[in-house]
Amino acid sequence: MSTLDLLSEDEQFVVRTVREFVDKDVKPVVRELEHADTYPEALIGRMKELGVFGLAVPQEYGGTPVSMPCYVLxxxxxxxxxxxxxxxxxxxTVVAKLLLRFGTEEQRRRHLPRMATGETRATMALTEPGGGSDLRAMGTVARKSDDGYLVNGAKTWITNSRRSQVIALLCKTDPDAxxxxxxxxxxxxxHGPGLTVSRDLPKLGYKGVESCELAFDNHRATADALLGGVEGQGFTQMMKGLETGRLQVAARALGVGRAALEDALAHARQRESFGKPIWQHQSIGNYLADMATSLTAARQLTLYAARLADAGHRVDMEAGMAKLFASETAMQIALNAVRIHGGHGYSTExxxxxxxxxAPLMIxxxxxxxxxxxxIASRLVQRGGLDV
Known part of the structure; x- marks a missing residue:
């Protein structure tokens, strides 16, 4: 039984189409783009044509919506x-989900149709130079003005911020709350006066797409830019959005882990030592067995969380579990793939x-x-244990 059998025929077609795009268009050029740290303009254009940016947008706004398990795959x-x-x-995708769940109808109609085609790209801005995961300590403030808000502060590690037209900015509208x-x-x-994308941050991996620092200096945001039209809801809204974000990161880890396993398996079948393929040596065979087992477990955990999310459940614990386990699994698989490749694993060829x-990015x-x-620990205590 294939994992795709969990999906409808239409969704199986979507996954197979993206798989064909990866094999035909991405793999032949990825090494060159990666090493040059070149923005993949042509590949992003092809993703727009395939409708990838509209997978979380309903048909009424021009999208081609799929289930969360399909999105994961x-x-x-x-x-x-x-x-x-x-x-x-x-x-x-997170911004699209935020608009659908919390946005006003005017906000949805303004942004979603162009987001569905990829004409408008969106990103979210949470992390600040002085703190990462402690969102409550953020210093970016938006103070009310006659015609909206004046925004001051800084964000960092904001992916796609230079090329995104819409930024879902988490900030304080009441600093004294x-x-x-x-x-x-x-x-x-x-983008506009008072918003500066100051630089692209140098990174170990995750090349090609930009991750930037943003500086807000009396940047003017209109009153209708407030998601949902009600102040004070941003933390709750973003926590819900991060459930989708963490499933997406878990799915990225699955992809990296799978690529590493596939390359390691192919190398172990072709490479010979002491007169036989190296997979027949028990130490290498054990690596492969463990890699395949943990990757399968990570995928099932991620799909489990995705199905719960589709059913309307709160999945902060389950999405956290998926992200935790899948990312640690991807890191271990990637390391073992280097081991299996030996000296070749250390080569940029x-x-x-x-x-x-x-892999470390997902961690x-x-x-x-x-x-x-x-x-996970907090939710376990609140729930009184695992739901079985």
Whole structure:
């Protein structure tokens, strides 16, 4: 039984189409783009044509919506080809979900049709230079003015921020609120005076797409940029959005882990030592067995969380589990793929060194794994244990 058998025929077609795109268009060029750290303009254009940026947008707004399990498997396929491509649509999808769940109808009609085609790209801005996962300590403030808000502060590690037209900015509209999260709101800001994308941050991996620092200096946001039209809801809104974000990061980890396993398996079948393929040596065979087992478990955990999300359940714990386990699994698989390749695994002429550089991002991104463990433990106590 294939994993795709869980999906409808239409959704199976979507996943197979993306898989074909990865094999035909991505894999032949990814190494050159990666090493040059070149923005993949042509590949992003092809993703727009395929409708990838509209997978979370309903048909009434011009999208081609799919289930969360389908979205997970599409993301896995993209990351199998190049994790950066999955990152190019990650925050975009979270913003689409935020608009659908919390936005006003005017906001949905303004943004979603262009987001569905990829004409408008979206990202979210949470992390600040002085703090990452502690969102309540943020210093970016939006103060009311006659015609909207004046925004001041800084954000960092904001992926796609230079090329995204809409930024879902988590900020404080009431800096004196107690508790602090009650004073947070999301503004759908757009590029303009007072918003500076200061630099692209140098990165170990995750090449091609930009991750930038943003500086807000009396940037004007209109009153209708407030997501949902009500202040003080931003923290709750973003926490819901991060459930999708963490499933997306888990799916990226699946793609990186799968690519590393596929390359390791192919190498172990072709490479010979002491008169036989190296997979027949028990130490290498054990690596492969463990890699395949943990990857399968990570995929099932991620799909389980995705199905719960589709059913309307709160999945902060389950999405956290998926992100935690899948990212740690991808890191271990990538390391073992380097081991199996031997000296070739350390060479930039082979792709496994890229997987090894990309995998750590999923461990620290979208809330570090240490934070995920805190969330899981907290929810376990609140629920009184696992729901069985």
């Amino acid at each position: 599409v993301t896995e396929e993209l990351a199998r080809g190049w994790m950066s491509l999955a990152g190019a649509m990650g925050g975009h 107690d508790p602090a999260h009650k004073g947070m709101s999301i503004l759908l800001v757009e 082979f792709d496994v060194e890229r997987y090894f550089r990309d 620290v991104g979208e809330g570090t794994n240490e934070i995920q463990r805190n969330i």
